[in-house]
Amino acid sequence: MVDPQFVHDTFSAIASRYVAANHILSLGADILWRSRAVQIVADWHPSDLLDVATGTGDLALDIRRELPETHVLGLDFCEPMLAIARRRGLTHTLRADAMHMPFADASFDALTIAFGLRNLPNYAEALREFKRVLKSGGHLLVLDFSLPDGIAREPYRLYLHHILPHLATLLTGKRTAYAYLGQSIEQFPSGEAMLALMRGAGFICPTHLPLCGGIAAIYTAEV
Numbered sequence: 001m002v003d004p005q006f007v008h009d010t011f012s013a014i015a016s017r018y019v020a021a022n023h024i025l026s027l028g029a030d031i032l033w034r035s036r037a038v039q040i041v042a043d044w045h046p047s048d049l050l051d052v053a054t055g056t057g058d059l060a061l062d063i064r065r066e067l068p069e070t071h072v073l074g075l076d077f078c079e080p081m082l083a084i085a086r087r088r089g090l091t092h093t094l095r096a097d098a099m100h101m102p103f104a105d106a107s108f109d110a111l112t113i114a115f116g117l118r119n120l121p122n123y124a125e126a127l128r129e130f131k132r133v134l135k136s137g138g139h140l141l142v143l144d145f146s147l148p149d150g151i152a153r154e155p156y157r158l159y160l161h162h163i164l165p166h167l168a169t170l171l172t173g174k175r176t177a178y179a180y181l182g183q184s185i186e187q188f189p190s191g192e193a194m195l196a197l198m199r200g201a202g203f204i205c206p207t208h209l210p211l212c213g214g215i216a217a218i219y220t221a222e223v
């Protein structure tokens with residue numbers, strides 16, 4: 001189970017290097033993954049969108065650029081990450097816990113969360129909280145890492161547990177943050193398991209789109 005205090009302190013410590021480290025460690029693939037997510041969201045034409053665990057605002061800013069008419073609010077519990085999001089131009093931010101959000105039921109047309117759900121202490125409860133704040137007919141999009149199936153799985157795990165932590169320590173000076181990344185990916189449900197979690201939280205029509213051979217995935221669902 002993820003410890004929220006550890007997660008908070010970890011992201012506070014790496015906030016200033018988070019954006020660059022992300023792009024370097026994923027060889028820029030995270031930019032393509034967010035761009036795919038934005039295309040999906042654009043088809044929903046949301047008026048009010050909540051980006052949970054917005055961090056330094058990468059996905060929220062991309063959505064706002066693509067959908068200037070959409071009101072985009074970025075929520076995160078880590079002030080140093082939000083401060084960077086604001087400096088990068090995300091005008092609407094809120095510091096709050098994703099597990100207990102200060103919104104009335106049925107407040108948003110769409111909710112996005114990129115590389116965030118994996119960091120929450122209870123995935124099923126988090127999904128139920130997301131469903132609560134979405135309007136009837138609203139849409140959820142989850143973008144996160146996963147483990148590839150087949151022959152790519154073991155080489156990828158080798159990279160995740162033995163190479164990435166060293167590279168990340170060089171880039172951020174924080175080894176624990178990236179040792180944690182590997183563990184969190186191992187325990188995060190992917191594919192059919194995530195679709196089942198979404199159904200269990202009351203969402204309908206869940207979908208799964210593997211990215212880059214399954215090292216990341218986009219899930220969507222409706223209320």
Ligand SMILES: C[S@@+](CC[C@H](N)C(=O)[O-])C[C@H]1O[C@@H](n2cnc3c(N)ncnc32)[C@H](O)[C@@H]1O
Pocket residue numbers: 004007008011052053054055056057058059075076077078081096097098099113114115116119120121
């Ligand atoms: C890996 S970053 C993702 C940032 C951004 N969405 C992106 O795509 O780069 C995870 C973010 O989740 C936030 N987070 C983790 N647990 C949270 C919680 N319980 N409530 C709100 N934010 C949380 C962290 O503070 C961090 O900014």
